[in-house]
Amino acid sequence: MLIDGGPGPVAAEEIEILSLPLWAWQVTFAVVGVVALALLARTVWEPTVRSLRWWALGNVVVNAGIAVTGATVRVTSSGLGCSEWPKCTEESFVPVGTDHSAFNAAIEFGNRTLTFLVLAVGVIVFIATLRLRPRRRDLRVMATVIPLGVLGQAVLGGITVWTDLHPASVASHFLLSMVVVVVAVAYYVRCREPEGVLRPTVGPAARALATALLPVGFLLLAAGTVVTGTGPHGGDAEAPRWGFDLVLVTRVHSVLAWAVLAGALAMVVLTLRTGSRTARVQSLLLAGAVLLQGVLGYVQYLLGLPEWLVVLHVLGSALVWIAILRLYFGTAERVSAPEGAPAAPAEAVR
Numbered sequence: 001m002l003i004d005g006g007p008g009p010v011a012a013e014e015i016e017i018l019s020l021p022l023w024a025w026q027v028t029f030a031v032v033g034v035v036a037l038a039l040l041a042r043t044v045w046e047p048t049v050r051s052l053r054w055w056a057l058g059n060v061v062v063n064a065g066i067a068v069t070g071a072t073v074r075v076t077s078s079g080l081g082c083s084e085w086p087k088c089t090e091e092s093f094v095p096v097g098t099d100h101s102a103f104n105a106a107i108e109f110g111n112r113t114l115t116f117l118v119l120a121v122g123v124i125v126f127i128a129t130l131r132l133r134p135r136r137r138d139l140r141v142m143a144t145v146i147p148l149g150v151l152g153q154a155v156l157g158g159i160t161v162w163t164d165l166h167p168a169s170v171a172s173h174f175l176l177s178m179v180v181v182v183v184a185v186a187y188y189v190r191c192r193e194p195e196g197v198l199r200p201t202v203g204p205a206a207r208a209l210a211t212a213l214l215p216v217g218f219l220l221l222a223a224g225t226v227v228t229g230t231g232p233h234g235g236d237a238e239a240p241r242w243g244f245d246l247v248l249v250t251r252v253h254s255v256l257a258w259a260v261l262a263g264a265l266a267m268v269v270l271t272l273r274t275g276s277r278t279a280r281v282q283s284l285l286l287a288g289a290v291l292l293q294g295v296l297g298y299v300q301y302l303l304g305l306p307e308w309l310v311v312l313h314v315l316g317s318a319l320v321w322i323a324i325l326r327l328y329f330g331t332a333e334r335v336s337a338p339e340g341a342p343a344a345p346a347e348a349v350r
C-alpha cells in the first residue's frame with residue numbers, strides 16, 4: 001500500500017508513505033528546500049527579468065497545483081484527516097491520535113504542508129521583485145497580493161475544517177486559488193514587458209470577446225464547484241451538501257462549458273483575421289484545452305465520477321482557466337512610450 005498506518009487513531013510516527021516514515025519525508029523535503037534555496041539565492045537577491053520569469057512561472061504552477069492536491073483531499077474523503085486548524089488535532093500540529101485513518105491524515109496533512117511551499121514561492125517572488133532594478137510599481141503590487149492571497153487560503157482552509165467541509169467554504173477555497181492564479185499569470189506575462197502603455201494586438205471584437213471570456217470562464221468554474229458540492233465528492237461522507245438536483249446543476253455547468261468552447265472557437269476565427277501570432281496560438285490552445293476538458297467532463301459523469309478522473313478534471317479546470325487568462329493577456333501588450341508621445345500603433349492589427 002502507498003500509505004500505511006491503518007484505520008482509527010494514529011500517531012504521526014506510525015504513518016509510512018512508500019515504506020518511509022512521515023518524519024523522513026518531512027526532513028527530506030526540508031533539506032531539499034534549503035539546498036535549492038541556497039543554490040538559487042542569487043536569482044532572488046540579484047534578479048534579472050529572465051530569472052524573475054522563472055520564479056513567476058513557479059508561482060503559477062504551485063498556486064494551480066495546490067488546487068489539484070486539494071481535489072485529492074476531497075475525492076479521498078480526507079478533508080477532516082486533520083480535524084482542527086491550524087493544529088492537526090487539539091493536542092498536536094502533526095497527525096497524532098486523529099480519529100481518521102493514516103491514509104486520510106497523511107493526505108490532509110501533506111496538503112497543509114504544501115501551503116508552505118506555495119507561500120515560500122510567493123515570498124521569494126515578492127523579495128525578488130523588491131530587489132529588481134529599475135523598480136517596477138505594477139509588479140510590486142502584484143507580488144504583494146499573491147502571498148496575501150495564499151495567507152487568505154490558509155484562513156479559508158481553517159474555516160473549511162471548522163464548518164465540517166461546508167460546500168460554500170470548499171468552493172471558495174478552490175475559487176480563491178483561481179483568483180490568485182489570475183494575479184500570478186498577470187505577473188508572469190507582464191514581468192517581461194515594460195511598465196508602459198497598453199496596446200491591443202487584436203481587433204476590438206476579439207479584445208471584447210477575450211474580456212467576456214473571463215467572467216464566463218469564472219462562472220464555469222463556480223458552477224463546477226456547485227456540481228461538486230452536490231455530488232459524492234464533497235470531501236467526506238458526512239460533509240454537508242447543497243441538496244440540488246445533480247443532473248440539473250451538471251447541465252448548467254456543461255452549458256457554460258459549451259459557451260466557453262463557442263467563445264474560444266470564435267476567438268480562433270477572429271484572431272486568424274485580425275490578430276497577432278501570440279493571440280492566434282493562445283486561441284487555439286484554449287479551444288483545444290476546453291475540448292479535452294469537456295470530453296473528460298462527460299466521461300467522468302457517464303462513468304459515475306471515478307476519483308482519479310475527478311482529480312484530472314480539476315487539473316483540466318486549472319489549465320483551462322490559465323488558457324483563458326493567457327488569451328486575455330495575449331490580446332494586448334505593454335510597450336514603453338516616450339514621454340508625451342502617443343502610443344505606438346498596433347502593427348499586428350489590420
Ligand code: HEM
Pocket residue numbers: 071171174220221222223224225226227228229231232233250253254257290291293294295296297298300301305310313314316317320321
Ligand atoms: C470544459 C470546461 C470545463 C471546466 C473548466 C470545468 C470545471 C470544473 C470545476 C472547476 C469543477 C469543480 C471542481 C472542484 O470543486 O474541485 C468541475 C466539476 C465537475 N464537472 Fe466540470 N468543467 C468543464 C466541463 C465539464 C463538462 C462538459 C461536464 C459534463 C457533464 C462536466 C462535469 C463535471 C462534474 C460531474 C463535476 C463534479 C465532479 C465532482 O464530483 O467533484 N464538466 N468542473
